[in-house]
Amino acid sequence: MAKGFVEIRAVSHLAERALVDGKIDTALRHLEHMRMIADVCHNLPGDFLPKRRKARERKAIKSLRFHLRELDPDDRAAQWVAEHLESAGFDYVRVLRDRIKWKHAR
Structure with a gap:
């Protein structure tokens, strides 16, 4: 989960850079990657709660x-x-x- 959060943070910078450079398709791919990681990790805190x-x-x-x-x-x-x-x-x-x-x- 921690690696997922770090990766989301890193990829967000790549998405921002792609937007600044006008590379919309690249930025959207980065956003989709971040969403995939968030989807994978969203239940993990509850899984480790008991x-x-x-x-x-x-x-x-x-x-x-x-x-x-x-x-x-x-x-x-x-x-x-x-x-x-x-x-x-x-x-x-x-x-x-x-x-x-x-x-x-x-």
């Missing part, structure tokens, strides 16, 4: 399953989630092994 570890774990796994199983493998949001989990060294495939519909392509 005080009990087991409840927090269940909510987090449910959220991961939605983003990695319910989304099309070509969906940029699913790819974004997978890339960030991998960069953090999180073995999400183990959690989703029996339910995953696609394999993350490297």
